[in-house]
Amino acid sequence: MNPDIRPQDDLFGHVNGRWLDEVEIPSDRSSWGPFVQLADVAEGQVRTIIEDLARTVTEGDPANIDEDARKIGDLFASFMDTETIDQRGIRPVRPLIDAVGALRDTRDLAAFLGEFERVGGHGLFGSYVDTDSRQSDRYLVHLTQGGLGLPDESYYREDKFAGQRDAYVAYLTKLLALGRHEDAPAAAATVLEIDTKLAAGHWERAETRDVQKTYNLMSADELKELCPAFDWDAYVTNLGGNAETIAQSCVRQPSFFAHLSTVIEEVPIEEWKSWMLVHVLRSAAPYLTDDFVDTNFDFYGRTLNGTPELRARWKRGVAFVEGAVGEAVGKEYVARHFPPSSKAQMDELVANLLAAYRSSISQLDWMTDETKQRAYEKLDTFLPKIGYPEKFRDYSALHVSADDLLGNVAAASAFETDRELAKIGSPVDRDEWFMLPQTVNAYYNPGTNEICFPAGILQKPFFSPDAEPAENYGGIGSVIGHEVGHGFDDQGAQYDGQGNLNDWWTADDKAAFEVKSKALIEQYDAFEPRALPGEHVNGALTVGENIGDLGGLTIGHTAYVISQGGSASVEDRQKLFMNWAYCWRTKRRAEQEQQYLTIDPHSPPEFRANIVRNLDEFHEVFETASGDGLWLDPAERVRIW
Numbered sequence: 001m002n003p004d005i006r007p008q009d010d011l012f013g014h015v016n017g018r019w020l021d022e023v024e025i026p027s028d029r030s031s032w033g034p035f036v037q038l039a040d041v042a043e044g045q046v047r048t049i050i051e052d053l054a055r056t057v058t059e060g061d062p063a064n065i066d067e068d069a070r071k072i073g074d075l076f077a078s079f080m081d082t083e084t085i086d087q088r089g090i091r092p093v094r095p096l097i098d099a100v101g102a103l104r105d106t107r108d109l110a111a112f113l114g115e116f117e118r119v120g121g122h123g124l125f126g127s128y129v130d131t132d133s134r135q136s137d138r139y140l141v142h143l144t145q146g147g148l149g150l151p152d153e154s155y156y157r158e159d160k161f162a163g164q165r166d167a168y169v170a171y172l173t174k175l176l177a178l179g180r181h182e183d184a185p186a187a188a189a190t191v192l193e194i195d196t197k198l199a200a201g202h203w204e205r206a207e208t209r210d211v212q213k214t215y216n217l218m219s220a221d222e223l224k225e226l227c228p229a230f231d232w233d234a235y236v237t238n239l240g241g242n243a244e245t246i247a248q249s250c251v252r253q254p255s256f257f258a259h260l261s262t263v264i265e266e267v268p269i270e271e272w273k274s275w276m277l278v279h280v281l282r283s284a285a286p287y288l289t290d291d292f293v294d295t296n297f298d299f300y301g302r303t304l305n306g307t308p309e310l311r312a313r314w315k316r317g318v319a320f321v322e323g324a325v326g327e328a329v330g331k332e333y334v335a336r337h338f339p340p341s342s343k344a345q346m347d348e349l350v351a352n353l354l355a356a357y358r359s360s361i362s363q364l365d366w367m368t369d370e371t372k373q374r375a376y377e378k379l380d381t382f383l384p385k386i387g388y389p390e391k392f393r394d395y396s397a398l399h400v401s402a403d404d405l406l407g408n409v410a411a412a413s414a415f416e417t418d419r420e421l422a423k424i425g426s427p428v429d430r431d432e433w434f435m436l437p438q439t440v441n442a443y444y445n446p447g448t449n450e451i452c453f454p455a456g457i458l459q460k461p462f463f464s465p466d467a468e469p470a471e472n473y474g475g476i477g478s479v480i481g482h483e484v485g486h487g488f489d490d491q492g493a494q495y496d497g498q499g500n501l502n503d504w505w506t507a508d509d510k511a512a513f514e515v516k517s518k519a520l521i522e523q524y525d526a527f528e529p530r531a532l533p534g535e536h537v538n539g540a541l542t543v544g545e546n547i548g549d550l551g552g553l554t555i556g557h558t559a560y561v562i563s564q565g566g567s568a569s570v571e572d573r574q575k576l577f578m579n580w581a582y583c584w585r586t587k588r589r590a591e592q593e594q595q596y597l598t599i600d601p602h603s604p605p606e607f608r609a610n611i612v613r614n615l616d617e618f619h620e621v622f623e624t625a626s627g628d629g630l631w632l633d634p635a636e637r638v639r640i641w
Contacts (some may be wrong), residue, residue, distance in 0.1 A: 007578075008622050009629030012609035015581040023587055028312070031587035032304035033605070034461050035037035038440040042333075042456050046318050046438055048078050049213050049332045062257035062602065068328040068395060075412075079287075079317035084403055086183045086289055090179070093246035094282040097179065100276045104323075106264050110231035114238030114512055116276075119239040120413035121283040122146065124198070124260060126229075127239075129420040131428055132543055133215050134251065139423040143223075145202050145256040149194055149278070151304065152599045153202035156195060164303065168192065171299035172278055178292055179281045194267055194275045201259030205599060206540040211446075211491050214252040215501060223249060227257040231446070240414070241421050242348040286316070287405045306589030322436060323625075324412035327393040330437035330455075334388040336439070338455035345465055346458060350384045350451075353480045356559035366512045374504040377489065377533075381497030383430065383450040388437040389457065389466055417458035444486035446495040451483040463581055470572040473560035474579030481559070482552030488641055489547035490517050494510070518526035520546050520638045523614075529604045531593045542603045549603075549611045551641040553580055555615050573621045581609040614638045 003016030007246060010017075025032040054073030057065055089098075103109055115122040126144040131137075148156075150168055155161040172188035176264040181187050223246060236245050251257060261454045267275075285296035292308065310316075322329055338405065340564055353518040361367070361375050398415040423429075430448055435441060440456040453476070460467065463476035486492045488498055493513065496502040505513070521539035524546055539546075560576055561568050588596070592602070602608065612618035613630040614637045624631050 007574075010606075010610065010629070012536065012580045012584065012606045012619075015394075015578055015609070016585040019585060020587055025587055026587060027309040028307065028315075030301075030307045030592040031588040032587055034583055035431075035586070037464075038456065038459055041459075042438045042440060043315060043318055044317065044328055044410040046319040046322065046333060047314060048380060049329060049336070050318065050321055051215070053332065053433065058235065068325065071224065071325055071395060071398065072321055072328060072399050073375060074400050075321045076152075077402040077406050078314060078405040079487050080401070081403060081405070082313070085287075085405060092404075093280065093288065093638075094499060095279065096280045096284070100273055100280060103269060103273055103276070105235055105269055106229060106272070108263075109269070109276065109387040110569055111234035111479075114235040114240075116280065116283075118239050118414050119410035121279055123279065124264075129423050131499060132217075133211065133447060133499075133501045136219070136447055137428055139426065140217075141424070142252060143249055143257065146253040147198040147260075148202070149282070150195070150199075151595055152205065153619075154204075154419045154598055155286050157200040158196055160488070165192065167299060167303045171295065171303075173287070174294075174295050175278060175281050176274070176296060177611055181274070185279070190271050190274045191278050194263070194271060197263045197267070198260070200420045201256045201263070203253045203256065205601075206538060208253065209491060209544060209601070211494055211501060213246065214250075216249050216251045218249055218254075220246050220248075221593070222312070223257075226251065226254060229261040234490050239421070239422075240417055244424055245421060245572055252600045254261065260438050284536070286408060287409055290306060297465070304591060304595060305539050306591030318408075322438070325333060325395050325398070325462055326431075326438075327389070328395055330388060331392045333438045334455055337456065338387050342455075342458055342463075342465055346386045346453065346463070346476070347384075349463075349477055350386065350480055352559045352563055352577075353477060353555060354379060354382060354485060356555045357484055357641065358483075360555055361557055364641070366516070367509050368506055371505050371509040373487070378497040378504070381449055381485075382484065382487065383448065385433060385440055385450055385451070385452040387455045389433040390431055435593040444483040444492065445499075446487065446492045447477075447499040449487065449495070449497055451480070451487075453480065461579060468572070468575065469563060469577040470560060470568070471579045473563070474576035475554050476557035477581050478552045479558055479583075480552070481555035482548040482556070485551030485641060486544065488551065489544040491544050516638055516640045517543055517547065519584050519636075520550065520640075524607065527603070529593065529597065531588070531604075531605060532597060535594075535597055537597070537603050539606060540619065541601055545602045546568050546611065547607050547640060549639065550566065550614055554615060554617075554639065554641060557615070571619045573617065577612055577618055579620070580612070584609040597632050 002014055005013040005017050006570060007014040015565060022430050023032060025438065029036060050072055053069040057073045079109050095617040099112055103112060117123055117127070123146070129139050130142050132140045150156060150164065155164055169188050169192055172191050173184045176184035176187050212342070220232065232246060238243070268456065282296065285292040297310045301310065316598070328633055357379055358376060361372055361379070364372065398411060400411055433445060434445065435452060435454050437454050438456045439454045441452070441456055442453045444451050457463070457479070458476065461475055462479060463472055487495070494506070496504050519545050522536045524539035524542055526536070557573065557576060584605040598603065610630060612630045616634070616637065
């Protein structure tokens, strides 16, 4: 606590100010706070699990070895075997380098991109499998803009990022030299030029949040007509798909793909080779010798995020194993670190939060009964997922080796690619999880109308079986409310309870909702982060998360009061708000602060905590008055849910 800062002026500063002044961000981190601290704890716990399982393989009966344990041990061993990595040098990636050198035309480029993405690379655009937003009982391939080496299209055009562009070219030059390109400086300049052309076709981030504009269902013929210079058949075949893969797809930014076709035609194949070589080397760099690892980290870690030191090898090894067989690790994590009693208590908390949402909706004065009834129907179909999946992923088709790191990267990626492509034409699996049990985070998925809270986040300060109820409701209770709130934010409110884009609002209610959302956008547009004076939050980019925070805390408070029989002391309600502010305790390096302000749909932590300025309940329990830093005239307070 910082007693020099009153909670009425700045709740975030009051709770976290002294900590912010005194704490040092660990040298291998770009930020520090409860989320990252818990992630570090989970990382250490997972390391112990990996080493224990590996020991059972080396010391156990060969006839009774658990295959998942063997894979976990082999994957970790391959990452930690620096002697073999050093001996092999650049040889593991040589086949891909040679394939790039053999490209003859853009058909070859498309075919290679399919092969490259199959083994873990990234190309000209993003592709993933998800439910159809207008027919949620089936899967589709979704295609989205991509191809950039910098965090966002704005990095290629805004003067304030000129330094990052210069550093990017220096990084590309060094990377290409390591890859033995005969003229690395010229090739680096070419790559920046191609990147810049691709960036010119990108939508701005706030625009990509429009769920109506980004839903564009296309047949294979329509896709080929939109982007004719790209050989879609060659790409899909080498990716591991077939004619059904893109028989229909959802193209999120059609104008980007039309623009991409023009760029493909304009850029000579020799220049595409330089661009493709960079992508191959960048993708492989974390798994090659230290000169590649350090070059990659120097730009993406130090320059873009301000992180002074590379993470210890074992920490990177843990992340690698989790990326490959994360649910196999998660199964053991849950057995060791998530007692059934915690799940039962979370079930109760979620039920209370959903009941509080229903109560709050019933009291809304801006919404008609017709829309309220449909909101209840959506609320009743929410699917809570707590702790861990009911069915863990089957990794039996994945084959790995203890002495082939880059081969394991390719095998794990191909396994995941096949698993995803196999969804096309199959029933939607409502039991699938999109986070690992050990992850310190949570999510809402509008396409399945589910809220998910992995075991990793169900720890202090968010949740503890021994904590006071006010602390749990200010922590995980508000996180639950936040995720439920995404079902009713500017995006989620356009989906029905079955996960379909379906307009369930009356025209007047939709207009009222948009007025309230616009007020929140304007409120956040005015905020300047204390670490970046003169810069402003992008209210349109962050509005969904801000609605989630606003609704989450409002409903978290309501649920807490309900849980206490309908009344709670001022002191306990203050504790709830204080723990909310504590959960957003975060210190970031300046470079990451700048990057996140540009690309992150979440507002800076200080403004997430201080969203309390919109809650009558906060003003009541802290007895705020006009002139206080967080005072907001009641007429200006935004309350949606």
